[in-house]
Amino acid sequence: MEKKCCLLCGKQLVEGNPGNKYGTKDGMDCISRHHVLPVRFKEYFSTEETSKLFGITDSNLQFNFCYECHEEVLHNVVVNEGIIQSLSLLFNDKSKQERISILHDAVKAGVEQLLNKVS
Helix, strand or coil, X not given: CCCCECCCCCCECECCCCCCCCCCHHHXXXXXXXXXXXXXXXXXXXXXHHHHHHCCCXXXXXXXXXXXXXXXXXXXXXXXXXXXXXXXXXXXXXXXXXXXXXXHHXXXXXXXXXXXXXX
C-alpha cells in the first residue's frame, strides 16, 4: 500500500479521521484534502479560463495535506496592514474573478521570488 504524505511538509498521513477529530492531537496526521480550484470558484471561471489563468487543467484535482498545513498555511494566511493596503490598491474596482486572479498571481510571484533567494 502506498504511503501518503503531506505535499507541503512531507509528514506521513493517516487515511480517515475517526470521530472527526481534525485540529486535535488525534487528527493532526489525518489526510486533509484540498481542491486546487475551490469548488465555490468553479462558477466564476470556465475550463479554458482556469487553464489559462491558473495553469489548472483538472479543476477537480485534490491534493493531500496534513491538517496543520491545510488549515494553518492554506486557509489562515497571516496578513498585516501593509499587505491589506497593497491588496486594496490592486483590488479596487475589480470583479471577483479579477481579484482571485490577482491574488493567485501575487502568491505565485512571491513564491518564485523566495525560491530565487534560496537557490
